[in-house]
Amino acid sequence: ILNVEQSPQSLHVQEGDSTNFTCSFPSSNFYALHWYRWETAKSPEALFVMTLNGDEKKKGRISATLNTKEGYSYLYIKGSQPEDSATYLCAHTTGNQFYFGTGTSLTVIP
Amino acid sequence: NAGVTQTPKFQVLKTGQSMTLQCAQDMNHNSMYWYRQDPGMGLRLIYYSASEGTTDKGEVPNGYNVSRLNKREFSLRLESAAPSQTSVYFCASKWATGTALATNEKLFFGSGTQLSVL
Numbered sequence: 001i002l003n004v005e006q007s008p009q010s011l012h013v014q015e016g017d018s019t020n021f022t023c024s025f026p027s028s029n030f031y032a033l034h035w036y037r038w039e040t041a042k043s044p045e046a047l048f049v050m051t052l053n054g055d056e057k058k059k060g061r062i063s064a065t066l067n068t069k070e071g072y073s074y075l076y077i078k079g080s081q082p083e084d085s086a087t088y089l090c091a092h093t094t095g096n097q098f099y100f101g102t103g104t105s106l107t108v109i110p
Numbered sequence: 111n112a113g114v115t116q117t118p119k120f121q122v123l124k125t126g127q128s129m130t131l132q133c134a135q136d137m138n139h140n141s142m143y144w145y146r147q148d149p150g151m152g153l154r155l156i157y158y159s160a161s162e163g164t165t166d167k168g169e170v171p172n173g174y175n176v177s178r179l180n181k182r183e184f185s186l187r188l189e190s191a192a193p194s195q196t197s198v199y200f201c202a203s204k205w206a207t208g209t210a211l212a213t214n215e216k217l218f219f220g221s222g223t224q225l226s227v228l
Binding site: 004032034036042043044045046049089091093096097098099100101102103 | 114141143145150151152153154155158160166168169200214215216217218219220221222
């Protein structure tokens with residue numbers, strides 16, 4: 001079992017603010033790191049998968065970075081909007097098994 | 111465009127009853143997963159199936175059995191339900207492509223089954 005930790009547990013920001021969350025994971029035997037977005041009453045949806053140290057991925061106002069040597073990934077949201085309100089999950093995978101963190105719950109206040 | 115379909119959406123059981131949660135995907139994915147979601151615990155892997163005909167235990171397999179009936183279907187069975195199995199259950203399948211150096215993959219999730227064991 002791989003320990004994946006996310007911080008903060010929850011976050012409230014004003015509309016227009018930029019924010020970021022952290023995912024930490026064991027740096028040994030790294031295969032891939034995933035970010036998922038989970039809206040209330042829906043299922044998790046994939047945002048990014050990153051495999052190489054130094055990877056950066058971007059989708060609109062959301063971006064993510066990866067440091068496999070020190071075992072962390074950051075997710076950034078620029079200019080948060082109310083529709084960004086969701087729980088953001090990261091998952092470390094060894095190939096077949098995905099180990100999820102407990103998520104960061106983001107609330108964007110209009 | 112069904113994706114991953116789970117049934118039922120809700121279920122209430124009495125302690126000791128049995129039931130099977132059904133999951134089917136129409137995306138021709140090899141790997142399928144069962145997770146449970148509990149408050150403050152994150153998604154925890156119960157069982158997974160890397161390909162048709164194979165199943166493996168995840169983090170929390172006790173009290174569960176699975177069947178990979180064919181490539182499309184992966185069911186989860188509770189033989190004798192316990193209150194500790196009250197949870198939301200998610201089925202997922204994995205899309206993957208790429209080389210060993212740059213694998214691209216992601217999970218597609220079903221809509222979940224909310225199970226209460228009284």
